[in-house]
Amino acid sequence: MPINISMTVNGKPVTAEVEPRTLLVSLLRDQLRLTGTHIGCDTAQCGACTIHMNGKAVKCCNMLAAQAQGAEIVTIEGIARADGTLHPMQEAFRDHHGLQCGFCTPGMVMSAIDIAKSHSSLTEEVVRAELDGNMCRCTGYHNIVKAVLAGAQTMRS
């Protein structure tokens, strides 16, 4: 039996009819066509599907769409300004070459913003530990770490 759910996605109210087994990532990608959130592993390991739910980074490939009933969801499509100006964390990833193929990037940026918000100050060691749930096969993390430190700095200032 399909179920009806409603939530806020990138500031806009959304209602949808889904199968009970529909994952939140499928709702975002297939029904809402927000394809910036990626599926890399289906097992909550790689973090390519990281979004913000009620202000915290979560992996949406491992939760049901129904679990997001009433929640406030922000995806990678929702963090740049309306005029297209990048969020400081996105800008930092570009400045520091913190992305290559771009597939893990949306999840990385969403995690990075949460990391920046969750710490009053950051070190390389803390960033590396906090990025434990986001895998990148291209960059070797070196420039991602630099980007997160720089982006967090800009977000604070």
Next chain:
Amino acid sequence: MADMNLIGASVKRKEDYRFLTGAGTYTDDVRLDRQSYAYFLRSPHAHARIRGINTDKAKKAPGVLGVFSGQDMAAAKINGLPCGWLITDVDGQPMKEPPHPVLAQGKVRYVGDHVAVVIAESYWQAKDAAESIEVDYQILPAVVDVAAARETHAPAIHDIAPDNTCYVWALGDKSAVDKAFASAHHVTRLEFINNRLIPNAIEPRAAIGNYNRADESYTLYVASQNPHVERLLMCAFVLGLPEHKVRVIAPDVGGGFGSKIYLYAEDVVVTWASKQINRPVKWTAERSESFLSDAHGRDHHTIAELALDKDGKFLALRVHTTASMGAYLSTFASCIPTILYATLLSGQYATPAIYCEVTAVFTNTAPVDAYRGAGRPEATYVVERLVETAAREMKIDPAEIRRRNFITRFPYQTPVALMYDTGDYHNTLEHALKLADVAGYPARKAEAAKRGKLRGLGYSCYIEACGIAPSNVAGSLGARAGLFEAGEVRVHPTGKVSVFTGSHSHGQGHETTFSQVVASRLGIPIEDVEIVHGDTGRVLFGMGTYGSRSLAVGGTAIVKALDKVVEKGKKIAAHLMEAAETDVEFKDGIFKVSGTDKQVPFAQVSLTAYVPHNYPLDRLEPGLNEQAFYDPTNFTFPAGSYVCEVEVDPDTGVTRIASFTAVDDFGNVINPMIVEGQVHGGLVQGIGQALTESCRYDKDSGQLLTGSMLDYCLPRADDVPSFKIGTEVTPCTHNPLGVKGCGEAGAIGAPPAVINAITDALGVREIEMPATAERVWRAVRQAKAA
């Protein structure tokens, strides 16, 4: 105005905005009208005879549009997947090439082998329906290990190779090597396993086939590193489709590392099936399917010996390797442990005699093919582990033994077929030693010891052959196709430029690097250049991206096309300025008559080329659109020196990379930011091989034991350090950009540096990769007991 200093500048990437805003278009992001979904039923057994398949229930399941098995493929006369490289056995016979059906015919040969496909309105309906397919398997004994595959009573995987041997191949002068060993002062012998790896690009493979009945055409969207090769193989060998009716598009691709070079069964099946059901058919791998069915890498068992004189000069190298092909020959499988491996065994050294014998075997495992480095990491591991071990045994400083043996004169003909064009190995090593502060190492080791930690130092001086390949050489070595590259420069009337390249970017940043080359050569702003790739409908031809070949081969094809544009532009400019063509020079985007103030800008020439009311029509065609093919005259030879320091906790066996220094010579560098990024990524894949990654199959059942990211340990951010990167430049002598390629270096050079450091820290001779905490802990215990 154009920036004339684009070459060597860390230009920020053009492609980043779309990736950072979630606006990239990967294959799974493509949604076609009326698209259906495919699910592949895969073999749960490593080796079994299929006595029957009953798909009746699945065909009647809700939403199902079609169910096909091997029988349907045979009835449709669909051929198997071809192998692109013919290796000739030591006895002159061609390698054993068993059929590689897209859906299993009579037998399955590895866990994950394709048995049937179900196509339905939704992915879940297809997956649910697949559960009701009844397959009657007669389970057969399986063999997954390379050594076991050659044992007398090993189960035969293919009828045409009863001993599971694909080929025995050799390179080098065996008698010269044997003679050198007979008179050697010292011989160092090592036996090792080059651990099998699973590539794990973060984007899983995906494909959408779309047949259009109106014009009998096909479009395949696919996560591929080389769409033209996919099309060629599919049309010419597998499906027999007319090539002009097939368009292959590889849109944004989320990493490849080799695993997306190949023509896979899924690509063929969705293309064919879209005609059968007259709907687009989409398939996206789940990660577990990536583990099971992406081509894997490495998997060598090697015995290697180095002969030295009393001064530590290398006299000869003898190598025997058994390499797994997996259950079938993937697209380039056969050339990896041969042409891309044995030819690199000279390393950076003037070893006078080398002999290598390679036995390629079939096993009940996923096919093995090129994975970042492809043969060269395996060769570097052999050479650099032997060299470091020999130095320790002979009590010569490991850096010094390398200095005594470095090649210093170029061009240098190795005893294993390659001709190195240029390099400066001494300089590169000294740079690395300085950058790594090796002079300060004893103090760091002593300080670590105070904290109860074992600190170790390891080197690796790698070489690789990139820019594959001079086609005549590749052909003589068994390549069934030339490996040149195509480029096209289309100047629009307003002077803006679209460049079409057969190279493919899946993270390498070609849109930026290639634009830098084009903008600087034409003297136009980088914003005025667009790079188009990954679409057989737009790009003339291409052999794709692998083997760090894009800039050296694809970039050179573009440069050749640019040269033609400038040549034609001079003719047009000469006409406009009423000057002799020989008097026209082109610089910084301006055509000038030498020694005068007469000039016309690039955009005026391009406009004239397209809308000619004043044009030498009797002598020159209008338009400014040039194509070029480039066939390299030699391989390129990037080389570098890596220094790794580790700290081992003897109580837990945990190894921490305390520092890692990489100094590379990639020839000229167009964009240092991008090049360093490539090195970082390669290093972490190399460190992953050395410390964490290993593909394991159960030796009895043949089940993949490392089938998820929970079991197969990809390096995470806190497993690796930040890197110290240095650059040396000896420009490549045989391409106009002087570039060599940088994509694989890190993965090639890192593993022996890490293992050399760990064995140094522990004071042991050998430790197997990956040097997990358990293995290191056991080695610490054994070293203490000894």
